[in-house]
Amino acid sequence: NAGVMQNPRHLVRRRGQEARLRCSPMKGHSHVYWYRQLPEEGLKFMVYLQKENIIDESGMPKERFSAEFPKEGPSILRIQQVVRGDSAAYFCASSPPEGKQYFGPGTRLTVT
Amino acid sequence: KNQVEQSPQSLIILEGKNCTLQCNYTVSPFSNLRWYKQDTGRGPVSLTIMTFSENTKSNGRYTATLDADTKQSSLHITASQLSDSASYICVVSKTGGFKTIFGAGTRLFVKA
Numbered sequence: 001n002a003g004v005m006q007n008p009r010h011l012v013r014r015r016g017q018e019a020r021l022r023c024s025p026m027k028g029h030s031h032v033y034w035y036r037q038l039p040e041e042g043l044k045f046m047v048y049l050q051k052e053n054i055i056d057e058s059g060m061p062k063e064r065f066s067a068e069f070p071k072e073g074p075s076i077l078r079i080q081q082v083v084r085g086d087s088a089a090y091f092c093a094s095s096p097p098e099g100k101q102y103f104g105p106g107t108r109l110t111v112t
Numbered sequence: 113k114n115q116v117e118q119s120p121q122s123l124i125i126l127e128g129k130n131c132t133l134q135c136n137y138t139v140s141p142f143s144n145l146r147w148y149k150q151d152t153g154r155g156p157v158s159l160t161i162m163t164f165s166e167n168t169k170s171n172g173r174y175t176a177t178l179d180a181d182t183k184q185s186s187l188h189i190t191a192s193q194l195s196d197s198a199s200y201i202c203v204v205s206k207t208g209g210f211k212t213i214f215g216a217g218t219r220l221f222v223k224a
Contacts, residue, residue, distance in 0.1 A: 042201065042216035043156070091155050103155030
């Protein structure tokens with residue numbers, strides 16, 4: 001059973017471009033969570049999704065950020081018109097209902 | 113306000129020594145508390161999970177304690193190894209829907 005997969009592992013974008021981060025949950029997991037970790041800081045919750053539903057997006061900026069977890073395919077975290085402050089590591093975790101979260105290796109976004 | 117505070121912020125110890133990391137929380141209503149280990153450049157990996165009724169849980173050289181009355185937890189590492197160098201994150205979950213609060217972590221450096 002493969003773990004949580006994230007791609008790309010590293011992503012470089014110029015200011016104003018769009019960034020798309022993908023997360024494939026573990027087999028059998030229907031819940032996905034996205035977290036952001038700024039350099040030298042702890043993980044910050046962004047959004048919690050189940051298949052085709054956003055359950056809690058209280059940690060996600062209201063503008064430029066969106067997330068989806070379609071019926072088929074990976075979960076996508078999309079950042080439009082990236083700015084330098086978006087540079088961070090973005091971690092995805094998945095879990096079964098009420099279960100432990102398993103984290104992916106993260107995507108490191110660098111905005112130049 | 114739901115908060116998780118960890119101390120110390122960072123710690124340097126010699127290989128073979130023991131150490132204890134602290135976590136105080138004000139999260140309510142409490143569901144469970146997890147300790148994660150995060151190696152540099154990787155996603156967090158769960159070490160232990162404790163519910164309200166559990167006082168102590170061990171995972172190899174890692175022993176976590178929980179005092180639900182004082183809302184304190186500790187992670188004790190015995191006979192430290194160089195590979196223990198990482199960030200250790202305390203995570204507290206609430207009951208009644210999804211709410212997970214991450215501490216900022218303690219950065220442990222184990223030196224030869």
